[in-house]
Amino acid sequence: MKKEFMQKAIEIARKGMENNEGGPFGCVVVQKDTIIAEGNNSVTSTNDPTAHAEVVAIRNACEKLGTFQLTGCDIYTSCEPCPMCLGAIYWARPDRIFYAATRHDASNAGFDDSFIYDELQIPDAQRSIPTQSIGRDEAVKLFDQWKRKENKTAY
Numbered sequence: 001m002k003k004e005f006m007q008k009a010i011e012i013a014r015k016g017m018e019n020n021e022g023g024p025f026g027c028v029v030v031q032k033d034t035i036i037a038e039g040n041n042s043v044t045s046t047n048d049p050t051a052h053a054e055v056v057a058i059r060n061a062c063e064k065l066g067t068f069q070l071t072g073c074d075i076y077t078s079c080e081p082c083p084m085c086l087g088a089i090y091w092a093r094p095d096r097i098f099y100a101a102t103r104h105d106a107s108n109a110g111f112d113d114s115f116i117y118d119e120l121q122i123p124d125a126q127r128s129i130p131t132q133s134i135g136r137d138e139a140v141k142l143f144d145q146w147k148r149k150e151n152k153t154a155y
Contacts, residue, residue, distance in 0.1 A: 013078040016040030027053040029061035037061035054085035
């Protein structure tokens with residue numbers, strides 16, 4: 001781990017917050033000791049609830065590298081990733097994740113995502129946003145087609 005990469009993520013978080021782009025979150029993607037992409041939270045400035053720092057940085061890194069996976073890269077983020085960002089990070093498959101502040105620190109500042117962790121343990125119909133599976137039989141046929149597809153790009 002390189003402290004300067006984390007300092008850069010924190011600096012990006014500060015600048016984004018001061019520019020009223022979103023919450024105090026920043027992220028950099030590092031490959032071979034070089035920052036290849038960065039992102040700050042821009043949820044409120046873009047009206048995009050998925051525009052968290054990590055997601056923005058991952059999108060920028062993947063675009064720059066021309067790939068959908070970040071193998072060989074490290075992610076430095078100013079705060080422990082939320083469930084959405086953690087999912088995006090795992091799908092991107094970087095080598096390592098480094099974070100500064102914890103999710104509990106974020107919660108103390110009004111960014112509490114514990115309800116999402118809790119929701120994942122509740123049966124679909126009892127969640128705060130009721131969830132229901134419909135059309136499964138038809139949708140499963142697509143997975144069967146995918147399994148037989150010869151020219152697919154696995155991920």
